[in-house]
Amino acid sequence: MEIKKNDKFIVTIEDMGEDGSGIGKIDGYIWLVKDGLIGDVIEASAMKMKKNYGFARLVRVIEPAPGRVEARCPVARSCGGCQMQELSYEEQLKFKEKKVYNHLKRIGGLEYLFLPGQEKEAEAVDGAVVMEPIIGMEQPWRYRNKAQYPIGPGKDGLPTAGFYAGRTHALVPIPELDCVLGCEENQRLLKVVLDFMAEYHLKPYMEESHRGLVRHVLLRKGYASGELMVCLVINGDQLPHADVLTKRLEKAGVSSVSLSVNKEKTNVIMGDKIINLHGPGYITDCIGGIEYRISPLSFYQVNPVQTERLYHTALEFADLHGDETVWDLYCGIGTISSFLAKKARKVYGVEIIPQAIEDARENAKRNGIENVEFFVGKAEEVLPEQYEKNHVHADVIVVDPPRKGCDAVCLDTIIKMKPKKVVYVSCDSSTLARDVKVLGEHGYMVERVRAVDMFPMSGHVETVVLLVKKR
Ligand code: SAH
Numbered sequence: 066m067e068i069k070k071n072d073k074f075i076v077t078i079e080d081m082g083e084d085g086s087g088i089g090k091i092d093g094y095i096w097l098v099k100d101g102l103i104g105d106v107i108e109a110s111a112m113k114m115k116k117n118y119g120f121a122r123l124v125r126v127i128e129p130a131p132g133r134v135e136a137r138c139p140v141a142r143s144c145g146g147c148q149m150q151e152l153s154y155e156e157q158l159k160f161k162e163k164k165v166y167n168h169l170k171r172i173g174g175l176e177y178l179f180l181p182g183q184e185k186e187a188e189a190v191d192g193a194v195v196m197e198p199i200i201g202m203e204q205p206w207r208y209r210n211k212a213q214y215p216i217g218p219g220k221d222g223l224p225t226a227g228f229y230a231g232r233t234h235a236l237v238p239i240p241e242l243d244c245v246l247g248c249e250e251n252q253r254l255l256k257v258v259l260d261f262m263a264e265y266h267l268k269p270y271m272e273e274s275h276r277g278l279v280r281h282v283l284l285r286k287g288y289a290s291g292e293l294m295v296c297l298v299i300n301g302d303q304l305p306h307a308d309v310l311t312k313r314l315e316k317a318g319v320s321s322v323s324l325s326v327n328k329e330k331t332n333v334i335m336g337d338k339i340i341n342l343h344g345p346g347y348i349t350d351c352i353g354g355i356e357y358r359i360s361p362l363s364f365y366q367v368n369p370v371q372t373e374r375l376y377h378t379a380l381e382f383a384d385l386h387g388d389e390t391v392w393d394l395y396c397g398i399g400t401i402s403s404f405l406a407k408k409a410r411k412v413y414g415v416e417i418i419p420q421a422i423e424d425a426r427e428n429a430k431r432n433g434i435e436n437v438e439f440f441v442g443k444a445e446e447v448l449p450e451q452y453e454k455n456h457v458h459a460d461v462i463v464v465d466p467p468r469k470g471c472d473a474v475c476l477d478t479i480i481k482m483k484p485k486k487v488v489y490v491s492c493d494s495s496t497l498a499r500d501v502k503v504l505g506e507h508g509y510m511v512e513r514v515r516a517v518d519m520f521p522m523s524g525h526v527e528t529v530v531l532l533v534k535k536r
Contacts, residue, residue: 104130132156173498205521287350399425445472470496
């Protein structure tokens with residue numbers, strides 16, 4: 066049977082892809098069906114066909130998979146923010162654990178790796194490593210301390226906030242402005258901004274024409290401090306009537322209000338220039354007894370509950386005794402650095418964003434941490450330079466790179482520096498696996514692996530790996 070575009074067909078979902086899409090087969094041809102879950106029998110509609118596989122849309126579920134649950138959010142399917150709301154949380158955790166395992170095994174070549182629960186099978190294998198169970202959340206909702214809402218015209222023509230649909234930039238408005246992953250205050254704050262825009266006829270930004278003013282609204286909350294931040298990303302140099310908005314947000318309990326100027330035709334959300342309108346230009350938060358200040362441009366983990374667990378896992382893997390020199394590459398505002406500093410002799414942090422390093426230095430001061438030093442720059446430039454010029458040494462190197470993983474030069478320098486241990490914190494297990502393979506070829510063996518679910522309802526997963534130098 067040949068299936069053409071828009072044809073409907075019945076298929077059983079047998080597997081799930083990287084992004085959580087269901088995978089089924091008909092006559093050997095592979096169909097990727099977004100929102101299809103392993104075990105579902107569904108009716109699907111063909112959307113786009115390639116030589117070896119095609120994309121289809123879920124029309125209706127005929128027989129639900131055992132893990133299928135009802136989504137909390139009415140736009141869970143169309144909105145690109147969540148990929149797995151219809152899978153029970155327990156099954157989401159299993160899926161993520163398996164994803165990390167598959168990457169490390171297939172891309173990383175770790176033949177000696179086993180899933181949690183496979184202790185028996187592992188016994189027979191020399192040097193076997195059993196992954197530690199994934200750390201999930203007790204309450205996997207409203208966990209995000211940060212939201213960046215694109216602003217666009219709503220159905221009634223008035224500005225609204227939403228998220229982009231999966232692969233496109235079509236705006237899916239958030240029902241009642243209340244995303245179930247964001248904090249409760251967001252709805253109220255978005256309403257203040259959108260009402261203000263409507264009242265003063267301020268236009269949302271339009272990507273196609275590069276016209277309009279307000280591109281995104283960034284909201285952040287310090288979960289421990291309760292402090293709120295609002296930053297409007299604008300396609301212009303100023304916001305008309307900014308004083309009115311500032312007063313209203315102040316009244317709504319916001320302690321930091323700012324503008325980020327972004328006039329480029331780009332997918333990058335924030336512009337480099339920040340105009341402060343109210344407050345000190347940052348909010349504060351606290352993780353594991355350490356206080357942090359966070360500026361609009363600084364990276365800060367989005368899930369504070371899981372972040373603390375992630376950092377404890379990294380610290381446990383590093384197993385410091387007090388006399389070590391540690392490098393924390395991709396350090397952001399120095400959060401992991403300060404956790405490490407409590408147990409090490411000296412910690413050096415490296416980070417590319419200057420504002421984040423300003424925050425990192427201030428955070429160290431604020432917490433009376435004196436044994437850290439920070440460098441602004443690319444890890445792949447700062448580390449080789451420090452190693453070649455100043456012959457710096459490392460007992461342990463911690464890396465926490467963005468999704469694309471570590472740069473080859475960075476890995477190469479790590480290998481030359483010969484630290485006893487590398488603790489790799491990763492938000493993309495495929496690039497982690499690629500880098501683990503390189504380190505493995507130079508004598509670093511994986512000893513511990515643990516996934517942490519920082520992003521419930523999405524397909525993403527965080528992983529911590531301990532590599533130890535064996536030769
Ligand atoms: N460890 C920190 C930040 C991790 S996110 C935390 O847990 O909060 C990754 C960080 O790497 C971001 O702050 C990003 O700005 C930074 N970054 C991206 N590319 C970089 C590079 N080439 N060199 C150094 N830092 C980089």
